[in-house]
Amino acid sequence: MALYKDDRYLVKTDEDAFDFLHRPADTAPFSGIYRCEGCRREVASNEGDPLPPQNHHQHDEALGDILWRLVVYADHDPK
DSSP: OOOOSOGGGOOOOOOGGGGOEEOTTOBOSSSEEEEETTTOOEEEEOTTSBOOOGGGOOOOGGGOSOOEEEEEEOOSSOO
């Protein structure tokens, strides 16, 4: 699980961007931290770069497919 020390740097939101699941090697729609739905491994990915491919890591088949979910969005244009 993504950790943080100071909540002044994070904002809770209900944005739809956090609801989508992405397959291995899909293009990351946003820069941030993505979490595997099955094994909970987290990776950082930049917008426009591919998410980790299928062979990046393996987890037990019982955990299901490797699917990435955005859990922390890196805002490059704060207002």
